[in-house]
Amino acid sequence: MPIEVRVPTVLRKHTAGEKTLSGSGSTVRELVEDLEGRNPGLRQSLVGDDGQLHRFVNVYVNDEDVRYLGGIETPLSDGDSVSILPAVAGG
Amino acid sequence: MTRARSEGRFDVDRTTYEALVAHARSDFPYEVCGLLAVRDGQVVRHYEVPNAARSMTFYTMEGKALLRAMREIDDEGWELGAIYHSHTHTEAFPSATDVELAFYPEAAYLIVSLQHDEPVVRAFSIAGGSVSERTLFIDGEEASAGTRWT
Numbered sequence: 329m330p331i332e333v334r335v336p337t338v339l340r341k342h343t344a345g346e347k348t349l350s351g352s353g354s355t356v357r358e359l360v361e362d363l364e365g366r367n368p369g370l371r372q373s374l375v376g377d378d379g380q381l382h383r384f385v386n387v388y389v390n391d392e393d394v395r396y397l398g399g400i401e402t403p404l405s406d407g408d409s410v411s412i413l414p415a416v417a418g419g
Numbered sequence: 420m421t422r423a424r425s426e427g428r429f430d431v432d433r434t435t436y437e438a439l440v441a442h443a444r445s446d447f448p449y450e451v452c453g454l455l456a457v458r459d460g461q462v463v464r465h466y467e468v469p470n471a472a473r474s475m476t477f478y479t480m481e482g483k484a485l486l487r488a489m490r491e492i493d494d495e496g497w498e499l500g501a502i503y504h505s506h507t508h509t510e511a512f513p514s515a516t517d518v519e520l521a522f523y524p525e526a527a528y529l530i531v532s533l534q535h536d537e538p539v540v541r542a543f544s545i546a547g548g549s550v551s552e553r554t555l556f557i558d559g560e561e562a563s564a565g566t567r568w569t
Contacts, residue, residue, distance in 0.1 A: 336489070338522060347493075384520060386482050393482040413489055414523065416452070416468075416502055417479035419516030 329406040331359060336413050342369040356387060357400045359410065374412065375400065384415040421512040426551040429501060429527040429542040431455070433558045435462045440538045442467050443505035443531040450505050452478040454485075455529075456492045457500030464497065470504075477516070478504045501542070503529035510534055511541040513550050521545035527553055 330350035335343050343349060349367065353359035357375075364371040376382050380400055387394045388411040394402045404410070431439075435455065442451050449470065456464040466488040469481040492499055502523060506514075511532035513521075521528065524546035532539040540562065542553040555562040 334490075334493075337525065384522065386485065388482070388486055391483065391486060393486075395482070411486060411490070413482075413486060415479060415520070416454075416485060416523070417472075417477070417516075417520045418504060419477050419514040419520075 331404055331406065332409045333359070333363065334409070334411040338414055339370065339373055339412060342367045342373065352406075353404055355398075355400070355404060356381075356389070356394060356402045356410070359404055360400075384417060386413045386415055387411070388413075421510060423512075423543065423550045423552045425554065427544065428554045428556055429529070430460055430556045430559070431462055431501075435465050436540065436557050436562075438465055439503055439529070439531055439540065443507075443533055443538065446470070446473075447505075447533055448475050448507045449473050450475065450478040450507060452480055452502070452504040454480075454488050454492075454499060455501040455503065456488075456495070456497040458495075458497050462500060463495075464491070475507055499523060499526045501527040501529050503531060505531045505533060507533050511539045513543055513545055518545055518548055518550060529555075 330352055333349045333351055335347060335349060349363055351359050351362040353362050360371050360374055374385055381387055389402055389408055452470050453468050454466040455462050468484045470478040471481040472479045511530040528543045528545050530541055542555045544551050544553055
């Protein structure tokens with residue numbers, strides 16, 4: 329069973345307008361790599377040059393923020409659902 | 420008062436407007452933040468989202484509350500009409516940080532300033548690093564708040 333990924337409006341330019349994607353991987357990092365193959369540009373929106381998730385992108389696994397799990401190395405299982413949201417922040 | 424190019428409008432009803440101001444005052448001197456969902460140009464839901472930073476100079480919406488709100492907006496077929504936050508010690512104009520971290524170009528950014536006794540609320544679009552002002556209408560009338568402190 330694949331992992332379902334909900335993509336926010338601002339990132340749908342990388343997904344041909346698709347709101348949900350399905351992918352596979354045993355960690356968030358592997359999932360991002362898998363999705364990047366079919367949705368070029370998505371990785372750059374999520375992962376920085378340091379290989380970590382951007383500070384102002386929220387990634388959730390089954391509604392839990394991965395910051396409080398294992399970040400980009402958070403393990404995934406088949407059937408998990410992943411959501412992506414740009415942070416809402418400012419000064 | 421800092422000004423930007425004027426383009427477009429944002430409509431809010433009086434009840435929601437007053438709720439925004441009340442929310443801003445509720446955690447003074449800390450910044451508060453939230454979202455407004457719209458349907459057909461009308462606000463249909465007001466979400467007060469906790470400020471995970473609980474700071475006088477910064478806000479970041481608490482992740483799970485943000486997810487719940489965004490998912491409901493999506494599921495209901497609403498639009499993210501506005502993202503709001505308060506400035507407790509500065510004017511109602513986007514700060515450099517607000518511009519840098521504006522990831523929702525389709526939304527209006529509302530800022531509630533409590534710098535003076537009388538609150539000032541202004542609306543902006545922030546996209547690609549540039550700011551334009553949206554005229555704020557309350558119950559269909561142009562709000563005077565944006566021009567009071569000149």
